[in-house]
Amino acid sequence: MSGTWEMRVIARAHNDYTGKFGIPRQSGLVSEVLTRIVFEPEYRVPEALRGIEGFSHLWLIWVFDQAEREGWSPTIRPPRLGGNTRVGVFASRSPYRPNPIGLSSVRLLGVERTADAGLTLVVSGADLADGTPILDVKPYLPYADAHAGEAGFTEALGDQRLEVSVPEELLEQIPETSRKGLLEVLSRDPRPGYQRTAGRAYGLSFAGMNIRFTVDADRLTVTDVQPEGQHPGNPRA
Amino acid sequence: MSGTWEMRVIARAHNDYTGKFGIPRQSGLVSEVLTRIVFEPEYRVPEALRGIEGFSHLWLIWVFDQAEREGWSPTIRPPRLGGNTRVGVFASRSPYRPNPIGLSSVRLLGVERTADAGLTLVVSGADLADGTPILDVKPYLPYADAHAGEAGFTEALGDQRLEVSVPEELLEQIPETSRKGLLEVLSRDPRPGYQRTAGRAYGLSFAGMNIRFTVDADRLTVTDVQPEGQHPGNPRA
Numbered sequence: 001m002s003g004t005w006e007m008r009v010i011a012r013a014h015n016d017y018t019g020k021f022g023i024p025r026q027s028g029l030v031s032e033v034l035t036r037i038v039f040e041p042e043y044r045v046p047e048a049l050r051g052i053e054g055f056s057h058l059w060l061i062w063v064f065d066q067a068e069r070e071g072w073s074p075t076i077r078p079p080r081l082g083g084n085t086r087v088g089v090f091a092s093r094s095p096y097r098p099n100p101i102g103l104s105s106v107r108l109l110g111v112e113r114t115a116d117a118g119l120t121l122v123v124s125g126a127d128l129a130d131g132t133p134i135l136d137v138k139p140y141l142p143y144a145d146a147h148a149g150e151a152g153f154t155e156a157l158g159d160q161r162l163e164v165s166v167p168e169e170l171l172e173q174i175p176e177t178s179r180k181g182l183l184e185v186l187s188r189d190p191r192p193g194y195q196r197t198a199g200r201a202y203g204l205s206f207a208g209m210n211i212r213f214t215v216d217a218d219r220l221t222v223t224d225v226q227p228e229g230q231h232p233g234n235p236r237a
Numbered sequence: 238m239s240g241t242w243e244m245r246v247i248a249r250a251h252n253d254y255t256g257k258f259g260i261p262r263q264s265g266l267v268s269e270v271l272t273r274i275v276f277e278p279e280y281r282v283p284e285a286l287r288g289i290e291g292f293s294h295l296w297l298i299w300v301f302d303q304a305e306r307e308g309w310s311p312t313i314r315p316p317r318l319g320g321n322t323r324v325g326v327f328a329s330r331s332p333y334r335p336n337p338i339g340l341s342s343v344r345l346l347g348v349e350r351t352a353d354a355g356l357t358l359v360v361s362g363a364d365l366a367d368g369t370p371i372l373d374v375k376p377y378l379p380y381a382d383a384h385a386g387e388a389g390f391t392e393a394l395g396d397q398r399l400e401v402s403v404p405e406e407l408l409e410q411i412p413e414t415s416r417k418g419l420l421e422v423l424s425r426d427p428r429p430g431y432q433r434t435a436g437r438a439y440g441l442s443f444a445g446m447n448i449r450f451t452v453d454a455d456r457l458t459v460t461d462v463q464p465e466g467q468h469p470g471n472p473r474a
Contacts, residue, residue: 003245003246003277004243004244004245004246005243005244005246005300005337005370005372006241006242006243006244007241007242007243007244007336007338008240008241008335008336009240009241009242010335010336026378026380026381027381028380028381028384029381040240043335045311047311047312047325048311048312048325048326048327049325049327049328050311050312050323050324050325050328051324051325051328051329051389051390052325052327052328052389053389054328054387054388054389054390055328055386055387055388055389056384056386056387056388057384057386059340061298061336061338061340063242074282074284074285074287075284075285075287086287087287087288088284088285088286088287088288088289089285090285090286090289090374090375090376091286091287091288091289091291091292091376092288092375092376093375093376093378097373098245098247098280098373099244099245099247099298099372099373100242101244101298101372101373103296103298103340103373103375105381105382105384133242135242135336135338136334136335136336136338136340137327138327138329138330138340139327139328139329139330139388139389139391140384140386140388141263141330141388141391142384142385142386142388143263143265143388143391144263144264144265144266144342145342145382145383145384146382146383146384146385147265147293147294147342147377147379147382147383148379148383149292149293149294149377149379150291150292150293151291151292151293151376151377151378151379151380152288152289152290152291152292152376153288153291154376154378154380
């Protein structure tokens with residue numbers, strides 16, 4: 001009996017979540033952003049996906065590879081509880097856990113044949129950053145996996161949406177296939193939960209672009225869009 | 238970017254599934270068998286479970302440590318399809334996958350304080366063998382995790398139950414707390430899917446007992462019960 005198990009990266013996620021912020025806190029919350037599951041060369045075997053189109057949803061088991069860790073802490077402070085209330089790590093879906101394993105159910109939109117990466121899965125509703133390593137893909141089985149039930153501290157959390165305003169000339173700088181996704185991500189309020197000051201300028205990396213915005217009450221306004229890597233002067237920072 | 242991740246065993250499952258057969262094929266199918274999640278000493282920290290009682294269901298992410306593996310195969314033959322039809326490994330929940338990771342949703346019945354193992358979780362509906370290593374425990378979030386949908390090849394599979402008959406003197410040899418669980422496991426037909434011959438004698442290890450039985454049409458009859466390790470002569474073997 002071994003105390004550790006070595007798991008191999010079988011695939012990686014590719015999508016517009018190119019930065020640290022704006023990634024949905026759970027799967028299924030943002031449906032307009034597509035994620036492609038690209039298998040590593042060793043696992044690029046068409047047969048391994050035989051029959052997968054018959055399932056409407058899949059599970060992804062993946063690695064929180066961007067979560068900085070120094071050992072583990074028994075409690076975490078969920079951002080959506082304002083960052084002040086402590087909850088046991090096993091009562092949370094926090095990335096900061098003994099094993100940095102993430103679990104997401106996603107909608108399977110299709111299987112795509114690509115020239116360079118073999119068959120890839122196209123899914124929506126993922127809450128994974130671009131490049132995230134994936135350890136397993138499983139079919140979602142409603143008869144075993146779907147339950148109504150009590151959801152602890154997460155039940156009190158509302159589903160507030162922001163009204164999003166983007167000047168036409170800024171929207172045009174975003175690749176067309178990424179626009180709907182960006183609008184949905186912004187409507188979900190991508191600010192850190194414990195850092196919400198009216199009038200403050202925030203930045204978000206999405207589809208390789210740096211999106212600047214402010215939030216006033218329930219309205220989010222995009223103020224600037226720049227290709228990543230360029231950092232224009234920020235009058236408020 | 239590393240191609241492998243080392244995951245640590247944080248807990249182990251303890252239950253009456255002491256053998257290779259009779260373990261439900263998915264979670265939630267057998268509710269009368271209790272499983273205790275006993276944390277490894279390093280993770281035996283009461284604070285890590287703070288707030289977990291507010292959730293009705295949990296996810297267990299665990300290791301198929303009993304699945305023999307020699308590399309991986311792109312397709313598997315699901316026992317419930319009779320063992321002859323091949324399905325892609327990522328379209329199945331087979332244990333024989335690139336990473337031997339299992340995923341199960343279980344009902345949380347309570348948190349028990351024990352003298353020797355600290356706080357343990359008592360759950361029902363698990364499909365894990367006794368002693369199974371667990372890598373993560375997460376709360377089940379219905380708003381993100383529950384979906385209706387299509388379930389591919391598993392949709393055609395019925396929910397056949399067997400009528401179970403156990404002579405009183407044999408039932409009494411089973412520990413009282415394990416009897417309901419055994420009856421439910423037997424009603425689920427614990428025979429291997431590709432090995433179903435009327436009149437044949439089968440054996441099942443449950444709660445450390447060796448249960449012998451036959452199946453004739455829809456009726457399962459227990460013929461002998463012995464403490465594990467004793468192997469009485471089997472007239473048919």
